[in-house]
Amino acid sequence: MLLKDFISGSVRGLEPLYGREEAKSVVLMLCEACLGTKSYTHIVNPEYSIDISRQAELDAAMKRLETGEPVQYVLGYADFAGYRFRVTPSVLIPRPETEQLFRIAGESVARRLRMKSAFGRSGVKVLDLCTGSGCLAWSLALSYPDARVLAADISQEALDVASGQNFKSEMKKNGAVRPEFTRADVLDTDAAGLSEPMARWGGFDVLVSNPPYVRDSEKALMRKNVCDFEPGIALFVPDADPLVFYRAIALWAGKALVDGGAGFVEINEAFGPETRQVFREEGFPDAELVKDFCGKNRFVRFTK
Ligand SMILES: C[S@@+](CC[C@H](N)C(=O)[O-])C[C@H]1O[C@@H](n2cnc3c(N)ncnc32)[C@H](O)[C@@H]1O
Structure with missing residues (x-):
């Protein structure tokens, strides 16, 4: 043919x-x-x-x-931040908005690495909550070889995909260090699953997270190829409590970040001011909204 x-x-x-x-x-x-x-x-x-x-x-x-199966699942990969990630139906397909989150957080990592090296110190520690395919964790680790990344997810299937990403040749080329992946329920803010590795790592300089944030009621508005194929656990939150992940992330940020450390989270555009308020009330008074390339409130950034 x-x-x-x-x-x-x-x-x-x-x-x-x-x-x-x-x-x-x-x-x-x-x-x-x-x-x-x-x-x-x-x-x-x-x-x-x-x-x-x-x-x-x-x-x-x-x-x-x-x-209606997404082309990335059919091919088995998705491109993100210049890297090719293996994706299976256990993980969300990385989105262009999240690539913007990678860039914003990456600028902060780069600035902190420069500052540390000016004072003869090295290494910036990054915590990625709700890592999925590991797209943020790996892209930050590969793009900033002096950064060290700890990444968590509740789904063992997602962690298997994230930890199995094959970036051996990229790591060999630039000396990047593979992220550490750990299983933890971010909503259980007393859980040893996250507290234990966090304590072992010490304070983090940067936190990133793209948690589930689509309300159950928004399912009806979404395309078939998202709802029928991508994992519901990666996408949906109850209508009754759409900001549940941000309250938990704010608590983890309070425990995890060093003084002066920064957090960057992706959010539901329908709840910009409300999500910012969650972080302001949890001890990050400078929390502010950042728009995505479509002009929508898509991220909150804050410093400790
Ligand atoms: C929106 S996806 C983001 C995945 C990836 N970071 C990205 O940006 O493409 C959210 C992720 O949160 C994970 N997740 C859902 N509930 C969780 C929980 N209670 N604790 C930790 N991770 C959770 C899901 O398994 C999924 O991988």
């Missing part, structure tokens, strides 16, 4: 789910992963013919995509 025919037929198949533009980018991602083609191969080479040995693989992938 000609590549251009496969692409046009597949885009038509996915259009009802995704709309034309997104359907096209999903199909092009699939072709790039399976065939090694570029987004323009079918245009500059309209006679490009798909190797018969790859057709079954493409057809099987298309069947999964047509059920």
Whole structure:
């Protein structure tokens, strides 16, 4: 089959789910992963013919995509902050907003590393709560090789994915140190699961977290490929208590951060001022909102 025919037929198949533009980018991602083609191969080479040995693989992938399964689960990876992460249905697919969280927190890590080195000291310690695929933990560890990262999640399946990410060659190249992953319930603020490794690590300079923050009632507004395939435990909080994770994170931040340490959390845009207030009331009077690239209240940052 000609590549251009496969692409046009597949885009038509996915259009009802995704709309034309997104359907096209999903199909092009699939072709790039399976065939090694570029987004323009079918245009500059309209006679490009798909190797018969790859057709079954493409057809099987298309069947999964047509059920609404996200392309990242079908391919088994998602790109985040310039790194390729393995993803399975046990972990949330990293989002572009979270990449912005990585950049904001990363600037703070970089500044602290510079300050420490000016005083002849080294090492900045980072705590990542609700780590999922480990996208924040690993990206910070790989981008700032002098940083040390402790990351926690309640889901053993997610921790298996996070701790199994293969960044051996990146670590070898820049001397980065693999994050430590630990199982803990962030909502149990007395839990030894987190207190024990935290005590062993000593004070943290930076805390990052992208906890579950979508209200159960918002499920109805979400796309099928999110609700049916991504883990509910990673997404949803009860309508009756949508800020439950932020109260817990604020408590952990109070215990974990050194004086002058900073926290960065991703939030539900519907609760910007309320989430900021949680941190102000828990001992971070300078807590402030930061907007995402769409102009929505998406993060709170605070210092101890
Ligand atoms: C929104 S996902 C974020 C994953 C990843 N940090 C990211 O940004 O892509 C939230 C994560 O919180 C974890 N989680 C849910 N409840 C938790 C709890 N009580 N304690 C610790 N982690 C929890 C889920 O397993 C999930 O991995």
